[in-house]
Amino acid sequence: MHVYRAHIFHIAGSPAQDQVDRALVSHxxxxxxxxxxxxxxxxxxxxxxxxxxxxxxxTRADYLLPGFVDSHLHYPQSYATAAHGGGQLLEWLDHCIFPTESQFADPEFADRAARYFTRRRIAAGTTAAMVFGSAFPVAQDALYRWTDAAGLRIVSGRGIQTVGPAAASSLITSEEDAIRLTAEEIDRWHAIDTGDPRTARIQVGVVPRFSLSVTPRTLAALGELYDHARGDGVYFHSHLNENNRKGDGEIAAVLGSYGVEAYLDTYDGRFLPGSKTGGHTLLGRRSTLAHAVHCQPRELDRMAETGTSIAHCPTSQLFLGSGTMPWRATVAAGVNIALGTDIGAGDEWLISRVAGDAYKVHISEEGDAGTALHPAELLFAATLAGARALDMEHAFGNLDVGKDADFLLIETSRWEPLEGMLSMGIRADDEEQATLEELFTLLVGMRQPAIAGVYVQGRRAVTPEL
Ligand SMILES: [Zn+2]
Incomplete structure (x- = not known):
């Protein structure tokens, strides 16, 4: 037995997204x-x-929070944060991302990057993550090995690409190889630690980069594969409706090349012209789609209906000029919204800073759409909503008795501005309101150095040597 004594915040139970303010617990x-x-x-x-x-x-600390869950970040973009792409999504991919991801074919480079990536996760308190993987099996092996050695949780899958521009040529495989390599990764790593997807720390997904990096034929084959793997708790992860630049942006390109009525249809088995069904759906409780900035109402409804989650990445959306996911409409549709850093388009590893950016972009939405997110909504999005997106809410995401002990210890003295804001800042006279203000300052004001301890299943994470 071990006791941790601190100011403890968490979102108790399993509340609906619009009721998390009532589920906030503060000791x-x-x-x-x-x-x-x-x-x-x-x-x-x-x-x-x-x-x-x-x-x-x-063990004493100033604060104790559930471990942060990053529901979308790219391992082969570990070194590509703050890279000047000279344009929005498609230019940035060509100029910055395809070249950096190509480097992961080298086993030594990939091993170093896997250690760096794991170190960044521990520094940022990301105890669980949905990690967009490398195209190269050798790099994925290094990622799983170092994550397991560190004691962190991961869902990942090799980035699947069967078509693309010249800059992406080394990342592209034949459709047969794409299916074979994905199936091999599932066999080699999925739930390797416990043999049970409800308890495993190491898990695997089917991860096409986005609809433009595959073809209807690839999507049909992936649907076939996923229909078999779904029962074993295998995940599905990709991007959706990220960039809407007029005429030649991502969304227009997807609608144009597939001839579908909605981007989501391509992941829902309806990837033939006119959104006709051509295969199995990839949506479900273990499916997470990053961004969902520019969804049609029926796309949100379909995600809610299938239990598909959104990885909301406001930091990345600011960086690539992708726009802002409409918060209130998305919550009202009933879709689970977790937070993602989207490293490297996101230039910040700390999920509570992404929560801070969420606060800023949604208070800036126009007219009635604008909203000041409740501090409990920010904590929920950074923790329990992420566990929900990973369909692992039974195991972690909050501090309910019986769950695994995934948590962070925070020492304000390790980041002087945080100590200043928390110890000297103005607080409401009303105790309940003052508590909400304190939580908000903790989340939005925190920086990585304040994280003094990162624990998964009660064990302190082990930082690998660089
Ligand atoms: Zn991404």
Missing amino acids: PDGALVVDGDGRIVHLGPWADLPDAFADAPV
Whole structure:
């Protein structure tokens, strides 16, 4: 047994997105008790700690939060943050991304990058992540190996590309190889640690880059593969409705090349002209689509209906000029919205900073669409909504008794501005309101150095040497 004593915040239970404010729990002097198996056996005020735990060792911190979940980031773009692409999505891919991702064919380069990527995740407190993978199996092997050694959670899958521009040539395989390599990765790594997708830390998905990097034939074959793998808890992950630049942006290109009525149809088995059905759907509870900035209402409805989640990446959308996902309309449609850094189009590894950007972009939406997100909504999006997107809400995402102990310890003295804001900032007289203000400042004001401890299943994450 081990006791962690701190100001503890989490979103308890399994609330709907529009009710998370009522599920916020704050223990200003709280105690979290973790057993030898890494499970949470008690959470409550320090003053009420049961006698059974009185002799357990105690670790103190200023704050304790559930581990952050990054629902969308790119491992082969680890070194491509803050890269000047000279344009929006399609230019940036050609100039910055296809060249950097091509470097991962080299096993030594990939191994170093996998260690760097794992270090960045630990520094940012990202205990669980949906990781868009490299095209190269050798690089994926390094990623899973180092993630497992560090003790972190991961879902990943090789980035599938069967068509594309010349700059992407080394990332492109034949359709047969794309299917074979994906199936081999599932065999080699999916739930390798426990054999059970409900408990595994290491899991695999089917991950085409986006509809423009594959063909109707590839999508039909991936649908066939996924229809078999779905029962084993294999994931699906890709991009959706990211960039809408007039005439020649991503969305227009997808609608033009497939002849479909909606981008989502290409992932829903309806990838033939006129959105006619050509194969199995890739949507479901273990499917997450990044961005969803420019969705039609029926696309949002279909994601909600199938349990497909959105990885919302406002930091990346600012960087590529992609626009802003309409928050209120998306929540109203009932789609689960988790947060993603989208490294490298996102230039920030810390998911609470992405939450801060979410706050800024949604308060800036025009007219009635604009909204000041509640501090509990930010915490939910950074933690429990991510676990929900990964269909792992039963195992982590908050600090409910019985779940795995995935959490962060935060020391404000490690980041002077945070200590200043929290200790000297103005607070409301009303205690409940003051607590919300404190949580908001903690999330939006935090920077990586303040994260003093990162724990998964009760064990401290092991940072690899560079
Ligand atoms: Zn992305």
